[in-house]
Amino acid sequence: MNFKLDKNSFEHLTLSEIQAEANFLSRRQLLKDEDLNKIESAINEIKQLLNTRNPHGxxxxxxxxxxxxxxxxxxxxxxxxxxxxxxxxxxxxxxxxxxxxxxxxxxxxxxxxxxxxxxxxxxxxxxxxxxxxxxxxxxxxxxxxxxxxxxxxxxxxxxxxxxxxxxxxxxxxxxxxxxxxxxxxxxxxxxxxxxxxxxxxxxxxxxxx
Ligand SMILES: CC(C)(COP(=O)(O)OP(=O)(O)OC[C@H]1O[C@@H](n2cnc3c(N)ncnc32)[C@H](O)[C@@H]1OP(=O)(O)O)[C@@H](O)C(=O)NCCC(=O)NCCS
Known part of the structure; x- marks a missing residue:
């Protein structure tokens, strides 16, 4: 059976929740390793960008x-x-x-x-x-x-x-x-x-x- 997610399913998710969803799909072999790596790299890029732009310390x-x-x-x-x-x-x-x-x-x-x-x-x-x-x-x-x-x-x-x-x-x-x-x-x-x-x-x- 193939369920379709509602288009708003991923709205308001935090980075941790997105990572958890990716890990969940990967453990069930519904997400290829290369796609998991892509998601992890994107999340790391976001973290690095925020790190360099945070002037407050x-x-x-x-x-x-x-x-x-x-x-x-x-x-x-x-x-x-x-x-x-x-x-x-x-x-x-x-x-x-x-x-x-x-x-x-x-x-x-x-x-x-x-x-x-x-x-x-x-x-x-x-x-x-x-x-x-x-x-x-x-x-x-x-x-x-x-x-x-x-x-x-x-x-x-x-x-x-x-x-x-x-x-x-x-x-x-x-x-x-x-x-x-x-x-x-x-x-x-x-x-x-x-x-x-x-x-x-x-x-x-x-x-x-
Ligand atoms: C109230 C408290 C949390 C504010 O934290 P803070 O880190 O000093 O405040 P911020 O620097 O983030 O201030 C944000 C803005 O509010 C202003 N502000 C801070 N405290 C203020 C106060 N007591 N009265 C009026 N303005 C105040 C700041 O000047 C700043 O204005 P700006 O954006 O124009 O620069 C802090 O003073 C505190 O720990 N107080 C003791 C505990 C307490 O009272 N808790 C609240 C219980 S509900």
Whole structure:
């Protein structure tokens, strides 16, 4: 039987997903070695091109389990400053797939995660950049990475509760109210000790597909 893929099947795939599809077809001998090599060379060429064009000296990527120690310290640091909620190591481990990290010279210098609610909305949580390198573009790069991920997942609204509204406004978020985000109220606000004296503001960004 010969099934035809929909013409949009490969839309929004990451390079890793394209590589995985190529490996899958190759293992099943549906892709010739020479075609697999062509795909790998094209992917390498893309990586090299991006490497030579990146003026920042940092990249943002999906977090890995080997990043856990750095994630734990970054989240604990900003939680101690009162900027983020504390998160136990086990929670970070379980949610590793939702985290992105910013890496400079092999050191994690920032992180954040995209938490998806069962209503389909998502929240940016645990955002923090190393205190030594603030205002050098890492925060924006991490948030834009997670917004790209949200678009690929066809999420329609991403929100954040923050004490840094100016930063989120720069990235294209606009002000909303916490009351407009019932998911957040049910998940965190109802249990928060600052429930009646909240000093955070809600910002959101909407996507249409
Ligand atoms: C908020 C935070 C993540 C920003 O990261 P950053 O790497 O310093 O920010 P960037 O350099 O990417 O800034 C992007 C833009 O926002 C601006 N900006 C950054 N922080 C800002 C702030 N607190 N208020 C207003 N504008 C801000 C920058 O000047 C820059 O503007 P530009 O594009 O015109 O140059 C960082 O300050 C941080 O780690 N804060 C502590 C933890 C925290 O508050 N997390 C957010 C919880 S929701």
């Amino acid at each position: 940092f990249i943002v990527r999906q977090a890995r389990l080997s990043d856990i120690d750095s994630l734990e310290s970054m989240v604990a640091y900003w939680a101690k400053q009162g900027e983020n909620l504390p998160r136990p190591r086990a929670d970070l481990m379980r949610n590793i797939l939702s985290f992105a990290v910013c890496v400079k010279e092999n050191v994690v210098v920032g992180c954040a995660c995209l938490y998806v609610y069962d209503s389909g909305l998502a929240e940016i949580r645990s955002l923090g950049v190393s205190p030594q390198i603030q205002r050098q573009g890492q925060g924006r790069a991490i948030v834009e990475f997670l917004l790209d991920k949200a678009r690929r997942m066809e999420i329609k609204k991403v929100f954040v509760l923050t004490r840094s509204p100016g930063f989120f406004a720069k990235i294209g978020f606009s002000a909303t109210t916490i009351e407009a985000l019932p998911e957040k109220i049910l998940k965190d606000c109802d249990k928060c000790r600052k429930k009646n004296s909240c000093d955070e503001v809600a910002y959101e960004i909407n996507f249409s597909y």
